[in-house]
Amino acid sequence: MRSKRLGSAAALVAGTLAVTGLAFAPTAAAVTPQTATIDATCSIGGAGEATLTATQTGTAATITLSSTEITAPIALAQDSISSTLTLVKASGGTTAFTGTKNPAIAAGGGVSVGPLDGTVAAGDSLEAFGGSLQMVVFGITITCTASGPQSPGPFVYE
Template sequence: MRRIRLGVGAALAAGTLAVTGLALAPTAVAVTPDTATINATCTIGGSGVATLTATQTGTTATITVSSEEITAPIALSEDSIRSTLTLVKASGGTTAFTGTENPALALGDGVTVGPLTGTVAPGDSLEAFGGSLQMVILGITVTCTAGEAQSPGPFVFD
């Protein structure tokens, strides 16, 4: 009977240590940085600072683009903007992130699109400068481009 209690006690202690170790283990960051800013100029809606927020799960990544300075040219309903964000790969080529998600926007509201979804590979380094954001609004294409490299630097995916 004593042997059974020791065995159960040892198993509980080992399980507790394992759970504690998992709880204290550092969380892996899949993409760094997870937020960057650009100065963008758009064909409609003005120009200004835009924030790009990135996440990654495996080979799928999402980026949300938001700006208080680039504004909606008309009132828009939720999920009515078809967007494609094209980022430049450091190794050559581009990667596209697409989607139709946006909040409802009143005339003059700051624009937010995303999350826009794309496929990445480990080690991909992606930059907005040299790429573009195209938003199709009621059949009219609005193109935004960065005037310089994003800050603090390109997105690097695990």
């Protein structure tokens, strides 16, 4: 009887350790790379380097774009920019990420929009070069385009 209790206790301890290990295991990055940079030119706000940060949970994905070199000519309130980031699929076509998320931006401050929401499929390879970012501010559309491929390469989704 005693060996049955020890066997049951050992199995319980092993199971608890396995579950605890899973709870503390690092999560896998579903999209690679998670960050990329582009050189972009905008119809208002100038030109310069911008950083794209991507996340993925299943088919839901987000991208945030931020730049200290592309600036806002006027102060902008939080969540006042309606943005659409269109990325080019390696397999053809495009994928759009949309939203109205942005921090408050001071006049002359760097632009940041996102997270912008989009839908991806396993195997999608998305690139900013050939796409665009359109931001609508006070009814005025500002378009930004990349002058070359993003670095270190396109976002590839699992």
